Amino acid sequence: MVTYKEELYTEIRKRLTKLAVFVSLLIVFLLASLFLFIENYQLKYDTQQVLNFFDELDKKGERLLTELNESVIPKYVSNEKKERQFYTDYYQEMNSMGISADLMVITKQGDVTLSVGQASIGLSPYYLKSMCQENGRMTRKIQRDINGMMYVIMCSRVKNSDYYSLLIINSTVFNQMGIEFGTKYVISDNLDNILVKNSSNFVTGHKINHKKLLSPLFLENGNLYLSQVTKINKETTLYTYLMTFPLIYFLLFSLVVTSALLYLLWHQSERLAQGISNKQTKEINQLVAETKRLKEGQSHNISLKTNQEFQFLIDNINNMIEERDKLVQQQLVLERQNFHYERKVLEAQFNPHFIYNTLEAIRVTSHFDPGIADRLILSLNRVLRYSVDFSKEFACLGKDSQIIKDFLEVNKIRFDKFSYDIEIDQELEAFPVPKLFLLPLVENAIKYGMKVRQDLFITIHCYKEDDVIHFEVGDNGPGFKEEQLNRVNYLSEDETHHGLINSYRRLKHSYPNSSMSVCNQKEGAMVKFSVWGIEDDKNSCS
Known part of the structure; x- marks a missing residue:
């Protein structure tokens, strides 16, 4: 026959073991969540750094092109300035803006009037001519030259003329970006043509395989990645991703941590179950003895004192006895006073x-x-x-x-x-x-x-x-x-x-x-x- 002590011990041990398993898994989950949270923060931070760099580059290019169209280029095309003076003014403006770029001035028909730098050599004249059909509005395009080099091209109409100026920024300027936490990035156009990248993962030829990068968390070749897709403008998209940790290492880490925590908690639960069962059965035996004395009239209340839940039961029994005696006395007093x-x-x-x-x-x-x-x-x-x-x-x-x-x-x-x-x-x-x-x-x-x-x-x-x-x-x-x-x-x-x-x-x-x-x-x-x-x-x- 199983004693109450053994039954209590078995039940407590079973419940504490379940609790130990749950706590171990919870701790592993919280550690993994914390790690992913930190990694996600690093990804977002680096993504914002890239966006800030691109935005600053875009603003500098727009200001430079606007300044050139307002004052420098109009004087050149109207023969008010010589070519040498134009170069001097152009480099001064470029240095003041803190940007390095090539410049082309073309007619509406696509004829090149002026070219500064080597970027124009590999660019298609037909493509450049197509950029001049935007009614004078500032346009931005990404284009690859015949050598495979990618450029950001900004085009705008020269003030009070039929000429168009094109600012050509080489994609190598993006190598100057400071990526603090090792985030990988790819900037591409709407046709997945890559403008710039710092990693060849998820890249096929000159195009990006963006399907997997659309998921914020995915597994690739046994590695777990966090990714983020950000639209820079209507024609340019930024893909950033960060490898968190190899899945096999994570599983091994989880197994080791879970096993250690499980053993520690299980060992403590064994000791706790043994202690609780001994304590509770001891007090139950004392309570049974006290109620027996109460029944036999050897005492008027239960004098047992504990610091556990049984004290609540003892106090309530004593209160019931006190209330019973009080009611009896009240009844006697009322009957005596009735006369x-x-x-x-x-x-x-x-x-x-x-x-x-x-x-x-x-x-x-x-x-x-x-x-x-x-x-x-x-x-x-x-x-x-x-x-x-x-x-x-x-x-x-x-x-x-x-x-x-x-x-x-x-x-x-x-x-x-x-x-x-x-x-x-x-x-x-x-x-x-x-x-x-x-x-x-x-x-x-x-x-x-x-x-x-x-x-x-x-x-x-x-x-x-x-x-x-x-x-x-x-x-x-x-x-x-x-x-x-x-x-x-x-x-x-x-x-x-x-x-x-x-x-x-x-x-x-x-x-x-x-x-x-x-x-x-x-x-x-x-x-x-x-x-x-x-x-x-x-x-x-x-």
């Missing part, structure tokens, strides 16, 4: 000193202001009659707030500077609440607030927001001390000697989906009860 519920409600509402102080205020005010004494008597009467009426378990929030308002009015008469504000959303007027459940909060605010300031201000705000009903009681008193906040926030809901907790317990007994928060404001304190998930039959009191 004295009405008495507890009454005791939670009023401090005997309030009644005594109110009666004393009535006695005093009856001598100098009977009107105030009458208001005190009526308010106290309504408060007392309402609080001892146990015919209904719930009261409408609107009516309940009126009684609290009477209570506050009594205190307002007793304390001249005391004030309050009650704000209740109209839609909550008929909402059923435990009778006078907010009164202990108001009493506490008056009790502690009056100790530090006579101009105490109490606010009561009841509102609904996103299907959640909030009851807020705030004041501008001294607020809670830090230890008081901690004590109130962590007091058990079963406690009954604390007025605030007792109010919250009564609300939660009626609405289980409720919460309480106590905090200090910028000035004073705030107690908030919140209720949500209210059933439809509890939205209004009958």
Whole structure:
């Protein structure tokens, strides 16, 4: 029989082995991708260098030909300058442009009027004549002479004449280009005639075999190439390519790296699987022993401590046990308090000193202001009659707030500077609440607030927001001390000697989906009860 430890070890080892294979292949792939990325960058960089060189050569040739057509050649053909002076001006202009080229001046019929250099000897007169049919626009052609030499020919009409000038640039000038990363290039026309090249690969005679170069990545004779095709102009195309590495070397490299990584990761996975299986089975055995002791009543919770995932399971089991014990205790407390519920409600509402102080205020005010004494008597009467009426378990929030308002009015008469504000959303007027459940909060605010300031201000705000009903009681008193906040926030809901907790317990007994928060404001304190998930039959009191 296979033990759990062996099964766990086998499963972990299998999964880690798969992971090791995947990681090894991924690393090889990333290395190859990085290498290709660098090679591609080098290819693009060298390609741009060629383009820049060609563009600069084209601009220099155009400027030189334009300058000659504007000033030098017209004076020569009109016999204003001698041939010797023309040569001097021509070489000065050429040197100033930083370009080396031959020059021809021909008529529209193709007759050569002037020739500077040897390039014109091997060029076809008919071809040169055809270039003069472009209505004076600057034209550019690539042409091979009878000796196989390639030239870039630029042609333009001489200003205010019927002559045409041709600037002839030998393709050997491209040998001056600086190729930094060893990129191979071929420049050809639309008929695949090669203008210039620095490699004979993919070349047949004087033409380029461009079909394979159209693919950005291809294999040729066991070598992997990167290539790029760029259109220089409508008649000229630049082909650049770079050999990355021989495929056989790449395969050998990949095999060696993959094998080494695979062995290393597999070895580590073996050790890791063994360690995990030993650790997990040890903790499982301990957990089984602890649950057995719990079942036999030898302990009340699981005392095992780990740093692994089992700690989450242990904590949840202990929480479940704690919640079970808590619910049992709550049930016992509720059953015990049920016999004295009405008495507890009454005791939670009023401090005997309030009644005594109110009666004393009535006695005093009856001598100098009977009107105030009458208001005190009526308010106290309504408060007392309402609080001892146990015919209904719930009261409408609107009516309940009126009684609290009477209570506050009594205190307002007793304390001249005391004030309050009650704000209740109209839609909550008929909402059923435990009778006078907010009164202990108001009493506490008056009790502690009056100790530090006579101009105490109490606010009561009841509102609904996103299907959640909030009851807020705030004041501008001294607020809670830090230890008081901690004590109130962590007091058990079963406690009954604390007025605030007792109010919250009564609300939660009626609405289980409720919460309480106590905090200090910028000035004073705030107690908030919140209720949500209210059933439809509890939205209004009958």
